[in-house]
Amino acid sequence: MPEIHTIVTKPRNHAARMKILIVTDAWRPQTNGVVSTLSHTVDCLRSFGHDVRLLTPEGFRTVPCPSYPEIRLAVLPGARVTRFIAAFEPDAMHIATEGSLGMAARRYCVRRGLNFTTSYHTQFPQYLRSRFPIPLRLTYRWLRSFHGAGRACMVSTRSMQLELEERGFRNVVRWQRGVDTRLFRPGPKQFLDLPRPIAVYVGRLAVEKNVDAFLAMPWAGSKLVVGDGPERARLQASYPEGVFVGYRYGEDLVAHMAASDVFVFPSRTDTFGLVNLEAMACGLPVAAYPVTGPIDVIEDGITGALNESLGRAAHRALALNPAACRERALYSSWERCTREFEGNLASLRTGLPLLQNARQAFSQVIQRGAHGGQQAAAPLEDHVQHALGQRPAV
Numbered sequence: 327m328p329e330i331h332t333i334v335t336k337p338r339n340h341a342a343r344m345k346i347l348i349v350t351d352a353w354r355p356q357t358n359g360v361v362s363t364l365s366h367t368v369d370c371l372r373s374f375g376h377d378v379r380l381l382t383p384e385g386f387r388t389v390p391c392p393s394y395p396e397i398r399l400a401v402l403p404g405a406r407v408t409r410f411i412a413a414f415e416p417d418a419m420h421i422a423t424e425g426s427l428g429m430a431a432r433r434y435c436v437r438r439g440l441n442f443t444t445s446y447h448t449q450f451p452q453y454l455r456s457r458f459p460i461p462l463r464l465t466y467r468w469l470r471s472f473h474g475a476g477r478a479c480m481v482s483t484r485s486m487q488l489e490l491e492e493r494g495f496r497n498v499v500r501w502q503r504g505v506d507t508r509l510f511r512p513g514p515k516q517f518l519d520l521p522r523p524i525a526v527y528v529g530r531l532a533v534e535k536n537v538d539a540f541l542a543m544p545w546a547g548s549k550l551v552v553g554d555g556p557e558r559a560r561l562q563a564s565y566p567e568g569v570f571v572g573y574r575y576g577e578d579l580v581a582h583m584a585a586s587d588v589f590v591f592p593s594r595t596d597t598f599g600l601v602n603l604e605a606m607a608c609g610l611p612v613a614a615y616p617v618t619g620p621i622d623v624i625e626d627g628i629t630g631a632l633n634e635s636l637g638r639a640a641h642r643a644l645a646l647n648p649a650a651c652r653e654r655a656l657y658s659s660w661e662r663c664t665r666e667f668e669g670n671l672a673s674l675r676t677g678l679p680l681l682q683n684a685r686q687a688f689s690q691v692i693q694r695g696a697h698g699g700q701q702a703a704a705p706l707e708d709h710v711q712h713a714l715g716q717r718p719a720v
Contacts, residue, residue, distance in 0.1 A: 345377045346671060347416035349407075351425030352447075353382035356396050357573060358530065359600040360447045363503060364422060370664035379414055381407065381427060393457050393556075394532075397425070404430045418671040419443070424450065424472050436475050441674045444473045445480040445501065446490065449534075449618075452595040456534045466493050473497070477674050480667070482598040483622035501667050503598050504660035509576070510607035512652060513584030520548040520569060525640055526586035526610075528579070528601050529593075531555035539592040541565040543637035552582050584608040588643045591620060592636055599623060602630075607655035609648035613639035629654045 348368065352360040364380075371378045386406065388398035407430040411419070419435065419442040421428045428444075435442045451465035473479040473495060480501035481487050487498045518524060524547055527540045532555045541549055541561060551561070551570045562570050574582050583589070589605035591614040599619045602612050612630035614620035624630035629651045633639035 342672070343375050343377070344417040344671065345379075345414065346371060347379050347381060347411065347414055347419045348422060349381045349419065349427050349431040350422040351383060351399060351427045352397060352423050353380070353384065357575075359503075359596075359598065360422065362600060363447070366504060366506070366660040367664050367667055370660050371668065374664070374668065376668075379416070381410055381431065383427065386427075391425070395556075400426045400430075403427055404433070407431055408434055418674055420445065420667075420671065421476065422447065424469070429472075432472065432475060441477045443478045443480060443670060443674060444476040446473065446486065446498075447597060449595040449597055453534050456595070470494050478670055480670060483619065485618045485622050486597050489618055499670055501670060502658070502663050503600050503603065504658045504663040505600070505603040505607050505655050506660065507607045507652075507656055510580055510604045510655070511584070512609035512648065513581055515585050515587075517581045517585035518550070520550065523547040523587040523644055524550055524585070525588050525590050525613075526550040526552060526583060526605075527590050527592065528552040528583060528605070531557040531561060533557060534593070534595050536592040536594055537561055538564075539636050540590045541568050543590075543635075543640065545637065545640065547587070550582065550586060552579065580608060583610060586610060588613055588640050589630075590614070590636065590640055593619070603655055603658055606630075606651040609652050611643035611646040611648065611651055613643045615639075625654065 348364060350360070350364055352358065353364070354361060368378050368380065383398045383400045386400035386403055388400055391397035391399050403426055407427065411431065411434055419431065419440070421431050421442055421444045432442070432444075434440075446469075450469060451462045454460045454465055455462060470493070474497060476497065478497050478499045479490070479495060480499055481490060482501060482503050484500070487500060490498050525540070525545055527537060527550070529535055531537055531551070531553050537551070537557065538561070541551070542565070549565075549568045551568050552572075552574050554573050558570065562568065571582065583605055587610070589602070589610040589612045591599055591602055591612055593599065594615055594617050596619045599614075602614070602620065602623045605612055606629055612620070612624050613636060614624060614630065614632055615634060615636065616632040620630075620632060624632060626632045628646065630646070631639040631642040633642070
């Protein structure tokens with residue numbers, strides 16, 4: 327079984343104040359889980375007393391990302407990224423995405439031998455393969471190189487961690503996700519005047535989200551689609567019985583979700599699915615496939631239903647207790663999640679190693695020393711770095 331890595335974290339409320347730089351190609355006005363996660367994380371980090379700066383496409387000349395035009399990619403950002411980082415002199419740097427800004431920031435750190443962390447938000451290999459005939463192994467090879475140069479690659483769930491480790495990633499650690507339970511909360515069902523039961527999908531209408539599976543599943547009531555994207559015109563033409571209302575925000579979004587009866591999450595390629603927690607916070611049980619992401623978030627038979635038949639999962643979810651869904655969401659505060667993120671950064675800043683890796687490293691050093699020979703005569707630091715799988719900066 328793949329090795330599970332853990333991070334040394336400082337006690338709650340005792341992390342020293344840090345200058346933190348977060349680099350992301352995904353930012354407002356985009357509407358997605360990455361932007362939501364980073365927005366809440368930055369707010370919490372600042373409330374903890376940290377000085378947080380964001381390096382986003384804002385202010386750069388940009389072009390639309392192929393097949394995902396909502397994301398604007400900075401054009402040749404290297405020089406400005408270098409000046410920005412050098413001027414801020416962060417104690418900790420987190421690279422959240424693998425776009426042009428992320429690559430420029432990674433290059434800056436690697437050339438100077440600086441520690442940094444990354445995060446794995448998107449099943450990029452599957453996303454690419456759904457659009458272009460690119461073998462998964464090639465994309466994973468590139469991603470291993472990108473994230474492997476960092477001190478730690480943060481993922482949201484245990485199943486995602488195991489999946490990446492099976493793909494050869496060696497620096498994977500956890501960073502759970504949260505939900506704003508003050509905003510996302512149960513509400514009146516009469517807000518929606520549609521035949522019941524109402525099954526709702528919330529998210530981008532794109533091929534990788536597999537929305538066809540939701541709209542094609544057998545259902546006696548209404549299917550509500552909250553969201554927009556490149557697939558909307560085709561989906562509306564193919565499934566005229568669906569109710570498409572476009573993107574909704576804030577209280578309006580919450581009202582649509584809370585007034586529904588079951589939330590359906592048809593994606594097979596998400597790393598987490600933050601919207602599942604938001605649905606639970608509104609008292610909605612979730613129906614999904616038993617795949618990475620949902621299997622970590624949904625307690626089958628308690629807060630939702632997992633089944634290879636999405637229709638069966640949705641019908642089974644209807645019978646579940648909404649109070650159990652809300653209770654599950656209350657355990658996932660953004661403050662708790664950000665403390666985990668903060669601990670990952672603090673371990674870097676203070677030079678504390680990944681705990682389990684460090685134990686194994688020193689164990690290997692001792693074993694080599696016991697066997698004698700030229701290996702044992704090498705400097706201790708070389709042995710530890712080799713055992714930890716660290717490569718010298720280039």
